[in-house]
Structures are given as C-alpha cells and as structure tokens.
Amino acid sequence: MITRNQERRGKPPAGPGIVADYKLLPGVPDEMIDPSGAIRPGWDKLMSAFDALGPTELAGRFERADQYLRDAGVFYRKYDGAEGKERAWPLAHIPLLIAEADWIRISNGLVQRAELLERIVADIYGDNRLVQEGLLPPELIAQSGEFLRPLVGVRPTSGHFLHFCAFELGRGPDGAWWVLGDRTQAPSGAGFALENRVATTRALSDIYAGMNIKRLAGFFRGFKDTLFAQGRRDGGRVGILTPGQLNETYFEHAYIARYLGLMLLEGEDLVVDNGQVMVRTVAGLKPVSVLWRRMDASFVDPLELRYDSHIGTPGMVEALRSGSISMINALGTGILESRAFAAFLPRLSKHLLGTGLELPEIATWWCGQSAEREFVLDNFDNLMIGPAFSTDLPFDDLRGTALGRSMTEEQKAQLKARIARHGGDYVGQEPVQLSTAPVYIDGKLEPRPITLRVYAARTEDGWTIMPGGFARVGSTRDTSAIAMQRGGQAADVWVMSSSPVEQVSLLPRDGEKLVRNSPGSLPSRAADNLIWLGRYAERCEASIRILRAYNARLAELSRPELPILSHCAEFLESMDIDASEAMPKGLLNAISSAVHSAGQIRDRFSPDGWLALNDLQKTAQRFGTRITTGDDSTRAMTVLLRKLAGFSGLVHENMYRFAGWRFLELGRRLERAIQIARITGWLTDKDAPDGSLEMLLEIGDSVMSHRRRYSVSAGTQSAIDLLILDPLNPRSVLFQLTELRTQIETLPGGIDDGQLSPAAKTALRIHTDLVIAEPHELTPERLDLLADHLGQLSGLVASAYFT
Numbered sequence: 001m002i003t004r005n006q007e008r009r010g011k012p013p014a015g016p017g018i019v020a021d022y023k024l025l026p027g028v029p030d031e032m033i034d035p036s037g038a039i040r041p042g043w044d045k046l047m048s049a050f051d052a053l054g055p056t057e058l059a060g061r062f063e064r065a066d067q068y069l070r071d072a073g074v075f076y077r078k079y080d081g082a083e084g085k086e087r088a089w090p091l092a093h094i095p096l097l098i099a100e101a102d103w104i105r106i107s108n109g110l111v112q113r114a115e116l117l118e119r120i121v122a123d124i125y126g127d128n129r130l131v132q133e134g135l136l137p138p139e140l141i142a143q144s145g146e147f148l149r150p151l152v153g154v155r156p157t158s159g160h161f162l163h164f165c166a167f168e169l170g171r172g173p174d175g176a177w178w179v180l181g182d183r184t185q186a187p188s189g190a191g192f193a194l195e196n197r198v199a200t201t202r203a204l205s206d207i208y209a210g211m212n213i214k215r216l217a218g219f220f221r222g223f224k225d226t227l228f229a230q231g232r233r234d235g236g237r238v239g240i241l242t243p244g245q246l247n248e249t250y251f252e253h254a255y256i257a258r259y260l261g262l263m264l265l266e267g268e269d270l271v272v273d274n275g276q277v278m279v280r281t282v283a284g285l286k287p288v289s290v291l292w293r294r295m296d297a298s299f300v301d302p303l304e305l306r307y308d309s310h311i312g313t314p315g316m317v318e319a320l321r322s323g324s325i326s327m328i329n330a331l332g333t334g335i336l337e338s339r340a341f342a343a344f345l346p347r348l349s350k351h352l353l354g355t356g357l358e359l360p361e362i363a364t365w366w367c368g369q370s371a372e373r374e375f376v377l378d379n380f381d382n383l384m385i386g387p388a389f390s391t392d393l394p395f396d397d398l399r400g401t402a403l404g405r406s407m408t409e410e411q412k413a414q415l416k417a418r419i420a421r422h423g424g425d426y427v428g429q430e431p432v433q434l435s436t437a438p439v440y441i442d443g444k445l446e447p448r449p450i451t452l453r454v455y456a457a458r459t460e461d462g463w464t465i466m467p468g469g470f471a472r473v474g475s476t477r478d479t480s481a482i483a484m485q486r487g488g489q490a491a492d493v494w495v496m497s498s499s500p501v502e503q504v505s506l507l508p509r510d511g512e513k514l515v516r517n518s519p520g521s522l523p524s525r526a527a528d529n530l531i532w533l534g535r536y537a538e539r540c541e542a543s544i545r546i547l548r549a550y551n552a553r554l555a556e557l558s559r560p561e562l563p564i565l566s567h568c569a570e571f572l573e574s575m576d577i578d579a580s581e582a583m584p585k586g587l588l589n590a591i592s593s594a595v596h597s598a599g600q601i602r603d604r605f606s607p608d609g610w611l612a613l614n615d616l617q618k619t620a621q622r623f624g625t626r627i628t629t630g631d632d633s634t635r636a637m638t639v640l641l642r643k644l645a646g647f648s649g650l651v652h653e654n655m656y657r658f659a660g661w662r663f664l665e666l667g668r669r670l671e672r673a674i675q676i677a678r679i680t681g682w683l684t685d686k687d688a689p690d691g692s693l694e695m696l697l698e699i700g701d702s703v704m705s706h707r708r709r710y711s712v713s714a715g716t717q718s719a720i721d722l723l724i725l726d727p728l729n730p731r732s733v734l735f736q737l738t739e740l741r742t743q744i745e746t747l748p749g750g751i752d753d754g755q756l757s758p759a760a761k762t763a764l765r766i767h768t769d770l771v772i773a774e775p776h777e778l779t780p781e782r783l784d785l786l787a788d789h790l791g792q793l794s795g796l797v798a799s800a801y802f803t
Helices: 004-008 043-074 098-124 140-142 189-202 204-207 217-234 248-261 316-322 333-337 339-343 345-355 370-378 408-423 525-556 562-575 585-599 609-626 631-655 659-683 693-699 701-711 718-726 735-746 759-772 779-803
Strands: 073-078 083-088 090-097 165-171 179-185 235-243 263-265 270-273 277-282 285-292 326-328 364-366 384-387 426-429 437-442 444-459 462-465 470-473 489-495
Touching: 004 562, 043 083, 043 090, 043 189, 043 204, 073 248, 073 525, 090 189, 090 437, 090 444, 090 470, 098 165, 098 179, 098 263, 098 333, 098 345, 098 444, 098 462, 189 248, 189 444, 189 470, 189 489, 189 562, 204 489, 204 779, 217 235, 217 248, 217 285, 217 326, 217 444, 235 248, 248 263, 263 285, 270 285, 277 316, 277 437, 277 525, 285 659, 316 408, 316 525, 316 693, 326 759, 339 345, 339 364, 339 426, 364 370, 370 426, 437 470, 525 562, 525 585, 525 609, 525 659, 525 693, 525 779, 562 693, 631 659, 659 693, 659 718, 659 779, 693 701, 693 718, 701 718, 718 735, 735 759, 759 779
Parallel strands: 090 489, 235 263, 235 285, 285 326
Antiparallel strands: 073 083, 165 179, 165 444, 270 277, 277 285, 364 426, 384 426, 437 444, 444 462, 444 470, 470 489
C-alpha cells in the first residue's frame, strides 16, 4: 500500500496485475483506491477477476459488449450545430461499484429530496405560501421560462406533481456524495441504464453472478405496475409521449416503451375531444389516461403554451384541467431544474420537512439578491458562474457554466457588467472537483472523473430508488465538467449487496390476473409507417431483381446499347434508378426509406428485424463505389436479395399476428402486386425486345415454376397466366389480392355488421375481375390500369385508418 503523500504525487498503487500502473490524479479522491492506497472492497474482487482473464480475453469481452450495443442499434443523437447525427452509445466497460452502506445513504437522501421537490412545486402551482412567507423570491419563479402560468391552480389527477425524477451526484472531497443537479422535466437515461447493464453483464456475466449485484428489473416493475394501475382506474391507455425520432434520446423512448409494454405516442397521435385525450388508432379514437412525458412541457400544447410547437397536441392543458389525463411528470415541474433553486433548498428543507438535507447541496448564490450578487462579484475568480435557469445564457464565446478565473479579462468585465444589470439571470456556485474511477483505455486503467445519475420513481408504496442508474465518465482528466454531448462515456453502476439478491423480472408472477391488450390499440401513425415499411421493402426487392437481371446480361453481352438492355434501363429510369451505376443511388434511397419507416416504430419492431434491415443498408453502402457494373453488380444484388429475404423471413415468421403485422403485410402485398403488374406489362408489350419473357420470369422468381407448370417454352400467355392469374404462385398478382382481401377484412371495420368497408369492396372487385380474366385479355394497358386500381386501394386504406 502507498502513503497519502505518494498518492498526491500520482504514484500507482502497489501490487501486480492490471491495477499496478493505475496512477491517481494528485489530490483527487478515487472510487477504486481509498486514501491509504488500498483497493476498496468489491473492487479488489473485480480487479482480481480481470487479472485472471488476462489482457486478451478482457479486451475480447469488452468488444463483445460493444458488439451487443451495435447489434441492438443503441444510439443517442449528438448535435453538431443545428443537425443531429446518430452516434453509437459510448459504453465505458468497467462498472462503477458502490457499497451497500453508501447506497443506503444515497437512497435515503434522494427519497427525502424527491419529497421536498414535490412539496415545493405543489406550493408554486398551488397556495404559493413559500413566496408569501418570504422563503422564495417571487422573481425566482416569475423569471423562469419553465413557470407555466396556465397550469397555476391545476391539481394533478394522481394527486402528485412528480412521479419520475433523476439526480446528478458527485462525490465530494470529504468522501460524501453531493447533489449536483435535479432532473424533473423529462429525465432521460433510464433505458440507457438498462442497456448498459445488459451489455456489461454479457461481457462479465461470470463476475457479475458472483458479486451479489442488485437488479434493476424490480424498480421498473414497480413503476410499471403503478402506471397501469392508474390507467385501469381511469379506464384508458398508458403511453410514453415522445417528441419523435429526431430527439437525442429517441432510442431510449422506444426501448422503454417496448420493455414496459407502453404505447409510444407523438403529439400528432393524440387529439383532445371534449376534454378527453384520445389516441388515433386503427380502430378509431381510444381514450388515454396516463402519459409519461418525454418532451419539454412548453411544447406539449401549442394552444396554451408554445404557439410555435409542431410536436404538441392542442387542448392538452384543458384536458389536465378537466382531470381526464395524468401527466408524468406534471407540466411545469421543469422549474425545479433551475440552478437558482439550489440556493434555497437547505432552508426550504428545514421549513417543509423539519430537517436539513441528508445529501449536501453545492453552495449556490443567486445574483437576484443584492448581498449574494455582491458576494459573487467579490469572489468572481473562485466561483463557477452560470445561468440561473435551465436555459443557457451566452457570455461571448462561453456558454453554460465556467470558472471565473478561466475567462479572459475582457470576458470577466463583460459578464460582471451583465450580472450587475441583470443579476437574476445568473448564479455563482462553489467549484466542484469530481472523484475519479478507472476506465479501460488501450489495455490499461486510467482515472477519469465521474458523476452518478440515479432515478427515483413513485409507486403505490411511495418513492423507490433505482439500485444503480448510470455513471457519466469524462473523456479527459478534467474533474470539473462532464457531458455526453462533449464526448463522455457511460458506465453501468453495480450496487453491491452483503447477501444474495432476489431474481426479479417483468414476467407475470404466479397467480397474477392475465390482462390482454386490445388488437385495436395500434396508433394510426404506427400503422402508416408499417404499411410503408412493407412497401419500401418490396420496392427494394423489385429493383434488386431487375438490376440483377440487367447486370447478368450486361456481363454476358457487354453491350448496353442492345435492345433488351436499353429497354431494361428505360424501365429502371422510370423507377428513378440509373442502370449505369453499379450500386444505384435510387436503390440506396429506397433502402434508406425502409430504414426510416422502421425507425419511426422502433417500439413495435423486433430487434432482430431492425438488425437485419440495418445490415442490408450497411452492406449496400459498403458495396458503394467498390463494385462495377456487370458481374460485380450481379453478385452484389444477389447478396442484397438474400439479406432482404432474411429480413422478410424474420418479420413473417416472428412477428405476432397483431394489427401491426397486418398493416406490414398489406404494404408488402400491395407493392408486390403493383410491381409485378407493371413489370409484366412492360415485358409483354408487343414492342418488347427478344429475351423479354425470359427476363420477366427471372425477375418474377418463377423460372422453375414455369417449366413445371407449362409443357411448352415460355410464351406471353403462359407468363401472364403464371405471374398474374395463378392463385398458387406466391409471386402472382392474384395471390397478393387474395392475401390483401384477408388482411383488409380482418382489420377493425373491415367487415361491420356484415357490410364490407370501401377498401374491402374495392379489393373484392379487383380480385373478382382477375379471377374471371383470361391471359389474352390482360394487355399491357389493362395491366397498367390494374396497377392504378391497386394504388387507389392503398389510398382507401390510408383514408380509413390514417386520417
């Protein structure tokens, strides 16, 4: 072991193995090494296990965790300027270990804090006694952009304003955990904490199993049960309200919705009808009772809050007034995230709870008060200066919070002048030096600063704390600031128990009442995306089959000007595909459209299906400019066709036959019928060049079927009969229409009191016309008309279920 003086000089702890070269930062507390230089309990077991694995095996295991996250499509959106880009979730492979005694203190302190915040926000939107008694300055509330006046006097249906909170913690120099910030608006990260746990335990399953680590599932089970219990009491559905796919944490919204069995809803999915929030489903408007809000409150209702919001639902505030909807968390609770509140929490705790804060707060001075403003100006160099409210204020090229002495003299002068004029906009805070924890970098351990994000959920039994959360890990040794948007990482948090832990899951317990969801609970927007996913997938397949046939002949003939090739190129051009490109941009765009549609419904799409679709896109992009037309492109199209078939097989075999699958099937069948009709009309035209019928059978994947079915060589009549009229050929138009009729008639409203819907009638009419048709009657003109009628059928489905 090393002495405190050795620690301050940055000497590594003694002993062999992976810890030997771990050099502490001078004067900075560390999570793994105690002040005496010894490895803390729990960490010694983890490090010994790492040493037993060896560098090669350990690196391989960490790669396994990264591969899982890539396969699962875990991402967050990083904003570079105005545009956000999807980035792989940055996992820090070594978990943060927290002792049980430490965790008990954290949990008790956060339960106390959550209750304190609940009482404060209830007073702000209720009796306002804290202002009347001089415990909160009125300016602190009135100046906050998160104070929503239309919500004053509106009491939540559940009786509580806060239901799900997050807290940022850091370990102070005295070894105690301090609260760095509160997240009450729409706390993010709980889903990422789950994925961190899955990825880390996949890599370290044997180590995890032997360390009595507290499970996360019980926390989510308790919160889920509370949400659904409230939904059942109010007779409506439970959903997550998301800003949509472009939000930085959209993946998490979809993941949590799938994990807990909640509807994932956007503002456009909802409508307020007579004070009741309703979701647009394929079975009509259905009531919603509980919304777990994941968007900022001011965007929720463009009628009474932000008029420029395009992601909200008009009338939502009125629904809250009527008591028909429970919002998790209540609108307006984002005011508690204001940094300035930290200056008043210690006194408010004693006033409202009769005791001080169990977890200390960063010393904060709000510059809206004269004495505090003078203190901040007098001690400017030694304080962190930042915005008082949740919105960052710019000071020249600096944003957010910065240490006074880190600014230039010009910046100091400008900011001091602003504080003197507009003190209420700023706070000064005691500088925070974070503790460090080990990070695995290039085969060795290095200390990096960490903060801890912990979650609290309100259940029927009161507040419960997630036993873990996740740790933010800095990308540099700077112990003053960490942010995911600035290149940090996230680590799993293992709370160690002194005894074996209970195995908990979200599966129903023995004896629990079985509850089935209605098949008509599919939101119309999700159904729309599912049908277009099916259409884009089939459009891609048709394009790939035509390109493969074209390039196979180009490889053999080497003359693109030949009639059969130029004829094929003209048809591809009508599909916005350039045959002269080995991997046409039009095909890449079609694949991207399929991925985009699937991305809109991540909560309803299987991880395997998503992985297969992404693999298709990545493979096509990898081919890119690396291949040439002809034989190269032929092989590439064969590879894409196999991957597309794998995707279709996964969806067809594994997707539950719910309303969602029916709309996906509708899209596939509609597009396949349209494509086959048009391709057949194109290649059976009287002016079609020699070799067209052979190409038609190849594109229609029906060469062998044709040989077995007909005793003569390929002719126009037999090709039309097989690809348009054969009820047993899964590629034929008639086969698609039979399936379309089945799906349309099975959908809600497909047959109502014995009456067919307009879409069902149209499908029956088209189907009947084909059943009685003869091959010689199906001219190219009639086949084009057939494709048009199928397009009209698509429009009828859309008008019935998507508007």
